[in-house]
Amino acid sequence: MKLEALPVVKGDHNLSSYEDVYTSFNWEEAEKNFTWYETGKLNAAYEAIDRHAETFRKNKIALYYRDSKRQEKYTYKEMKELSNKAANVIKNTANVEKGDRLFVFMPRTPELYFIVLGAVKLGAIVGPLFEAFMEGAVKDRLEDSEARVIVTTPELVNRIPVDELPHLEHIIIVGEDVDTEKHIDFLSEMETASKELDIVWVEKTDGLLLHYTSGSTGKPKGVLHIHQAMIQHYQTAKWVLDIKEDDVYWCTADPGWVTGTVYGIFGPWLTGSTNVIVGGRFSPESWYQTIEDYGVTVWYSAPTAFRMLMGAGDDLVNQYDLSSLRHVLSVGEPLNPEVVRWGAKVFNKRIHDTWWMTETGAQLICNYPSMEIKPGSMGKPIPGVQAAIVDEKGQELPPYRMGNLAIKKGWPSMMHTIWNNQEKYDSYFMPGEWYVSGDSAYMDEDGYFWFQGRVDDVIMTSGERVGPFEVESKLIEHPAIAEAGVIGKPDPVRGEIIKAFVALREGYEATDELKEEIRLFVKEGLAAHAAPREIEFRDKLPKTRSGKIMRRVLKAWELDLPTGDLSTMED
Ligand code: 6R9
Numbered sequence: 001m002k003l004e005a006l007p008v009v010k011g012d013h014n015l016s017s018y019e020d021v022y023t024s025f026n027w028e029e030a031e032k033n034f035t036w037y038e039t040g041k042l043n044a045a046y047e048a049i050d051r052h053a054e055t056f057r058k059n060k061i062a063l064y065y066r067d068s069k070r071q072e073k074y075t076y077k078e079m080k081e082l083s084n085k086a087a088n089v090i091k092n093t094a095n096v097e098k099g100d101r102l103f104v105f106m107p108r109t110p111e112l113y114f115i116v117l118g119a120v121k122l123g124a125i126v127g128p129l130f131e132a133f134m135e136g137a138v139k140d141r142l143e144d145s146e147a148r149v150i151v152t153t154p155e156l157v158n159r160i161p162v163d164e165l166p167h168l169e170h171i172i173i174v175g176e177d178v179d180t181e182k183h184i185d186f187l188s189e190m191e192t193a194s195k196e197l198d199i200v201w202v203e204k205t206d207g208l209l210l211h212y213t214s215g216s217t218g219k220p221k222g223v224l225h226i227h228q229a230m231i232q233h234y235q236t237a238k239w240v241l242d243i244k245e246d247d248v249y250w251c252t253a254d255p256g257w258v259t260g261t262v263y264g265i266f267g268p269w270l271t272g273s274t275n276v277i278v279g280g281r282f283s284p285e286s287w288y289q290t291i292e293d294y295g296v297t298v299w300y301s302a303p304t305a306f307r308m309l310m311g312a313g314d315d316l317v318n319q320y321d322l323s324s325l326r327h328v329l330s331v332g333e334p335l336n337p338e339v340v341r342w343g344a345k346v347f348n349k350r351i352h353d354t355w356w357m358t359e360t361g362a363q364l365i366c367n368y369p370s371m372e373i374k375p376g377s378m379g380k381p382i383p384g385v386q387a388a389i390v391d392e393k394g395q396e397l398p399p400y401r402m403g404n405l406a407i408k409k410g411w412p413s414m415m416h417t418i419w420n421n422q423e424k425y426d427s428y429f430m431p432g433e434w435y436v437s438g439d440s441a442y443m444d445e446d447g448y449f450w451f452q453g454r455v456d457d458v459i460m461t462s463g464e465r466v467g468p469f470e471v472e473s474k475l476i477e478h479p480a481i482a483e484a485g486v487i488g489k490p491d492p493v494r495g496e497i498i499k500a501f502v503a504l505r506e507g508y509e510a511t512d513e514l515k516e517e518i519r520l521f522v523k524e525g526l527a528a529h530a531a532p533r534e535i536e537f538r539d540k541l542p543k544t545r546s547g548k549i550m551r552r553v554l555k556a557w558e559l560d561l562p563t564g565d566l567s568t569m570e571d
Contacts (some may be wrong), residue, residue, distance in 0.1 A: 006340070006373040013369040015239040015359065018177060018380065025383035029414055030235045041201045044208055044230040045120035049201070053080035057272050064294050065110045066247075067279030073112060079117070082190075084197035086111075086118030089189040093168035094149045098123030101147040101210060105129040105138065105156055108254060108279040110176045111186065115151050116255070116265060124149075125207035125224070128567070130256030130545045135159045137567035140219050141212045142168055145419055149155060151186065154178070178511075184337055203335055204228035210419060211258050213358040214544075214565040222419030222465045223258075223358045226568035227263040229413035232362040234451040236382060237267035240354060240366045241298055242327050245395050250276035250290065251300040257546040258358040259331055262413075263300055267362075274571050284312035288320040295324040302332040306339045306351065306546030311482050317346045322367030325349055325367060331356065333548050334451045335471040337375035349491035351455050356439060356449065359428065365405075365449050376473065378441070385411050394430035397442075402465055404455055405441040406434040440467060457551050459488030460495045463528045468551060474526045478518055485541045486532065487555045500532035501554050510537035543569045 011546065015021055035051055036042035053076040074082065089095040102124045106212045108114055120128050127145055129138060139161050142150065146167040152159060154175040162168060178185035208227050212220040237243050241263070249268045253260035268275040276294050278286070282305065290296065309317065328349045330339075334341040335353040342353040352367040355378040365387055367379035381387040389397045393468070397403045414435065418425040430436050440452040444455045452458060452467025459466045468486040475484035483503040488496035505512060515535045523531035542550040545568050556563040 004377065005342065008372055009350070010516040011049075011369065014244065015368050015370055018368055018383075019373050021239075022381075022383045025233060027235075027384050030384075030412075031254055033234060034230070035457050041125070041199075042204060043121060043199050043225060044227045044266060044270075046199050046234075047116045047230055047234075048266055049079045049083060049560060051077040052269075052272045055272075060139070060272070061274045062269065063110065063113065064239045064274065064276045065279070066277075067109070070279075074110065079114075079269075081195040082110075082114045083121060084118035084195050084431065085190050085193040086114040086186075087121045088118075088193040089113070089184075089186060090118060090124075090149065090151075090172065091122055092193070092230050093189060094172060094183045095122050095159075096122050097404040098150055098202065099207065099411075100124045100149065101145045103129055103142060103145075103147050103150040104148055104153040104255070105131065105133070106162070106174060107131045108277055109154070109174070110277075112255065113265065113277070115174075115186075116261075120208060122195060123200050123206060124200050125210050126261075126305075127212070127222075128255040128261055130254060131156060132545060132571065133159065133256075133567060135161050137220075139164055139221070140567070145210055145222055151558055157183070162164050169258070180316055180332050191379045198438075198468075202227055205322075205416065206292060207416070209259070209261055211358050213258075214568050220567060221421060221424055221567055224419055225361050225413065228417045229262075229361045230270060232271040232411060232413035232554075233262055233266040235384075236363040236366075237271045237273075238268075239382060240249055240352075240363050240537050241267060241300065241329065242369050243271045243273045243298055244269065246295045247326070248274045248276060248294050248324070248446075249300075250294070250296045251279070251299045252278070253300075253302070253546065254306060256332070257332075258361075258544065259302075263331075275298060280516070282308065284309050284316055288317060288322065291325065292320045297324050297326040298329075299325060299327070299523060300329045300331065302547045303330055303335050303339060304333065304543065304549075305485060306330060306343065307336075307476070311343050314346055318430060322347055328352065329354055331363075332546050334378075334468075334469040334473070335376070336476055338473065338477045339394070340373070342373040348426040355379070355439075355449070359415045360407065360411070360435075361415060362406060362411075364411070374444075374446075377444075377450050378539070379449065380447050381449075387449065388434070389441060390430065390434055392433075394432050394434050394436075397447050399443050399488055402440055402442045402452055402458070402467070405437045405439045405449065406430065407437065409435055417540075434565070435538065451534065454551070459498055461488065461491075461498055462494045462529055466498065466530050469523060471498060471500065471532065472528050472549075474522050474530070475518065475532075476500065476524065478521050480504050480517070483541055483549070485549045485551055485554050487551055487558065489534065489555075491560060497533040498530065499536070499558065500536040501536050502537050503538055545570055
């Protein structure tokens with residue numbers, strides 16, 4: 001699946017020379033970009049919004065918002081005032097204080113952003129939830145974190161099992177006709193709230209965000225991020241997103257996913273850029289229209305979205321003027337080379353893959369504008385970060401050996417703890433100060449990292465190790481295939497065999513001949529041992545809300561095993 005590397009695009013990039021900066025950089029340098037470095041007064045929401053409202057960016061557009069009903073814009077000054085008002089509302093009605101856990105359980109609207117920023121200004125820890133969560137998922141998260149306050153909408157409030165949550169004191173509702181006997185009416189309170197606020201200054205190590213993520217077993221775990229993470233949010237927004245003063249930036253992720261907070265809120269606003277936020281459902285037409293209407297220059301999305309856009313066809317994309325795009329990026333799943341190739345064709349842009357996790361708090365391994373892209377690779381570690389492939393004992397492995405992707409402890413946005421679960425937190429680390437990701441990968445001779453799958457997903461077939469991603473990427477090169485998920489299925493002779501679950505593109509029929517053709521396609525294009533022995537057609541594949549194919553669920557279904565936590569699965 002090796003493709004020609006995509007050459008460096010000449011231009012003026014924030015990270016102009018990867019090698020030079022990699023060898024000389026230290027994180028202390030990045031701290032000088034913040035006002036607290038001088039004043040000693042620290043708060044991530046202040047740095048993201050208020051600081052700019054006090055400069056030449058005062059009247060610059062901070063937020064363009066649109067959904068099917070609303071289309072609005074807010075300057076930095078307005079964002080400052082509205083987040084101050086929101087802070088006053090939650091302080092005065094729900095007595096929100098430093099360290100309190102406040103959850104947001106609502107769709108993307110400007111109010112969601114005022115509230116998140118307002119809560120951070122009070123020193124509260126914000127726990128974002130996907131609006132699709134049902135009662136059990138909401139309960140697990142609120143219970144574990146002992147949340148005092150939740151902000152939601154009239155449509156979602158019934159999914160909060162109040163009687164089972166003794167710590168939950170207040171429900172704030174953003175919407176019409178609020179029953180003020182039971183709930184706090186956010187919109188009415190906003191009308192009279194003051195625009196002035198005394199920000200609560202915090203320590204670097206005070207809590208900022210609490211993101212729950214699901215593992216394959218047990219309940220979701222609360223990953224706590226602290227204010228100091230802003231150092232890396234800012235620095236990666238500069239280097240990796242390559243945001244500059246005149247950029248119009250759009251991250252398509254929902255704040256229920258860490259990408260939607262770190263790179264939907266903090267990254268862009270810490271750099272003082274114009275941030276686009278789109279509410280409502282995905283549709284290829286409205287997405288392309290968004291880029292055209294706002295003249296989006298930097299666009300951060302995910303492989304699943306790019307694959308859906310690819311599936312919507314080239315005729316559609318050609319109806320829009322997307323020439324404003326300067327820099328396109330992806331995160332969340334391996335970026336298939338086929339998608340990179342398609343992006344280069346239709347956007348005339350290289351799609352830059354970025355790798356990180358909820359636990360890592362910000363991007364760690366990335367492709368930079370100033371760097372050659374090897375399609376299918378996640379890129380190289382950001383300056384200030386040391387990555388390696390390690391074995392079960394934490395020993396570093398040489399190039400091309402598949403193992404566990406590990407990061408040397410000590411980057412600013414690393415999770416501070418797992419809420420109420422020190423044991424789980426400790427389990428991430430190995431001797432030698434390595435944070436071990438659980439992702440299987442290898443490094444090539446140029447220091448590029450190549451993702452193979454989750455460690456648990458790697459397939460052992462007839463003595464060969466096969467990463468599911470490689471097979472999936474080959475599969476989606478086949479014209480009939482829209483998406484593919486690959487698992488290892490126990491087999492008495494081969495150890496495991498490769499089984500592929502495949503969703504077809506429109507117009508293709510699920511026949512045995514097609515299965516045979518697909519098998520041959522992988523055999524000839526990749527390797528005989530990598531060709532799936534079993535292929536099953538599916539209308540769609542199980543995915544998380546952030547678009548990740550859930551291989552463990554495919555495997556559990558196949559083998560009749562328990563599926564584990566499904567709260568983040570798409571319906
Ligand atoms: C930011 C985010 C983390 C897991 C991670 C890995 C997968 C993310 C990827 C990628 C291949 C990439 N992942 N980016 N795999 N290439 N560029 O996604 O956080 O939701 O916690 O997921 O996602 O398996 O371990 P999170």
